Amino acid sequence: MTRIATHSDKAAFSTLFDHYAPLIRAYSLAREPGANLVADELAQEVLIRVWLKAGSYNAQLSNINTWIFTLARNCRIDYFRRNGRYISDIDPTEIFNNIEDDDPGPFQQVHQDRLAKNIKSGLSKLPREQAEILTKVYLEGKSHQQTSTELKLPLGTVKSRVRLALRKLQVLILR
Amino acid sequence: METLKNHPKDELLAAYAAGSLPLSQALCISVHLEHCTECTQNLHQLHQLGSELMLSLQPAKPSPKLKDKLFDQIDQILINAATTEKVTLPTNEANHSLPRCLHQFIKTGYEDISWKRLSSDIYSYELCRDQNNAKVELLRIKPGGTSGTHTHMGDEYTVILEGSFSDESGFYQQGDFLVKNSLDKHTPVATIDKDCICLAVTEAPIQLTGFFGRMLNPLIRRSYA
Structure with missing residues (x-):
């Protein structure tokens, strides 16, 4: 990442492409199965942003996977809005883009790596119905309402399954 | 904080x-x-x-063309960066007391908005509509003022931008976030020291429940349509 930022290193960027382009495409296809062109466009858009923003990326504050996830999420929201599939007067860039450059607080690599490890092992042990809801919400980008309709579950059940999953994965600071 | x-x-x-x-x-x-x-x-x-x-997703390999396309675009960016001088855009020195995400709607401050009077205590200003026609608006309650007891037909999301208010279930200050649904009947009252300004998102018009309030309901529905 540093090589991309300071030397505009194309070889480093090429390696990054090989790793992330297939994942970003998979993320796009999770929402729109079969839409390969959309997936290509999203991957391109996200990776261009990575190239342009490489200088502002701070590894101390945010791990690269997380950073790329937030970029992919933002680009996907933009894409759907631009293409009229999400009717709204609200400009999402001012809601989410600020955050991608934000200082996420006193985060340390160690803490992040530990959390990532916990999440990874937690995900493999998550009850199927909770994992299914996380997939809907995070990967397919479905609202709670849409999830409830698609899975024929009461809205309250959808919400409580998200809550249970988060608790089991210990993602949140309890208050 | x-x-x-x-x-x-x-x-x-x-x-x-x-x-x-x-x-x-x-x-x-x-x-x-x-x-x-x-x-x-x-x-x-x-x-x-x-x-x-x-x-955790199964990676979906792109066609080899995608990489070429991306590198073409990057070459273009590098050429542009080399040939054009950096233009510094005039930074929009918007009022810093406003949350950043509201800059798209309000350029200067809450004072310069053409507030619409709803009652002697409350003013509103509609910012926009979202999907499902959810209404996004600012509400301003005068010091010590109340919006009257009401329930909601849909969910109402509120975040306090300035000032504070209280209702039957608590006291809310700047930054506090609350959701009310059709089962919640409440009577918000702004604190007396200053105006309370909130950002509110309603999926359906509120229902006033008092006697006079009920007479106002048709008017509110009309303003919502």
Whole structure:
């Protein structure tokens, strides 16, 4: 990442492409199965942003996977809005883009790596119905309402399954 | 930063992190996040969850052309950067007391808005509509003023921008985030020291429940349509 930022290193960027382009495409296809062109466009858009923003990326504050996830999420929201599939007067860039450059607080690599490890092992042990809801919400980008309709579950059940999953994965600071 | 007591629920913050929340609700949460370090930290961890979920997907290889296309675009960027001087855009020195996500609607400050009078105590200003015709508006309650007892036909999301108010269930200050649904009947009263300004998202018009309030309902519905 540093090589991309300071030397505009194309070889480093090429390696990054090989790793992330297939994942970003998979993320796009999770929402729109079969839409390969959309997936290509999203991957391109996200990776261009990575190239342009490489200088502002701070590894101390945010791990690269997380950073790329937030970029992919933002680009996907933009894409759907631009293409009229999400009717709204609200400009999402001012809601989410600020955050991608934000200082996420006193985060340390160690803490992040530990959390990532916990999440990874937690995900493999998550009850199927909770994992299914996380997939809907995070990967397919479905609202709670849409999830409830698609899975024929009461809205309250959808919400409580998200809550249970988060608790089991210990993602949140309890208050 | 004071510690806030009223936060979005976990599943709502997760939907925000996932990008699957209606933008109107995301707007309210975004304001809350500017005031709440705890939720900001949680958000960051929810992003980490998102990235782990993304990494768990079966990778979908792109065609070899995509890489060429991307590198062409990067070459173009490099050429442009070399040939054009850096233009520094005039930074929009918007009023810094306004949350950043509201700059798209309000350029200067709450004073310069053409508020619409709803009652002697309340003024409103509609910012926009979201999907499902959810109404996004600012509400301004005069010091000590009340909006009258009401219930909601749909969910109402509120975040306090300035001032504070209280109702039957608590006291709310700048940055506090609350959701009321059709079962909640409440009577918000602004504190007497200053105006209370809120950002509110309503999916359906509120229902006034008092005798006079009920007579006003048709008028409110008309203003909503």
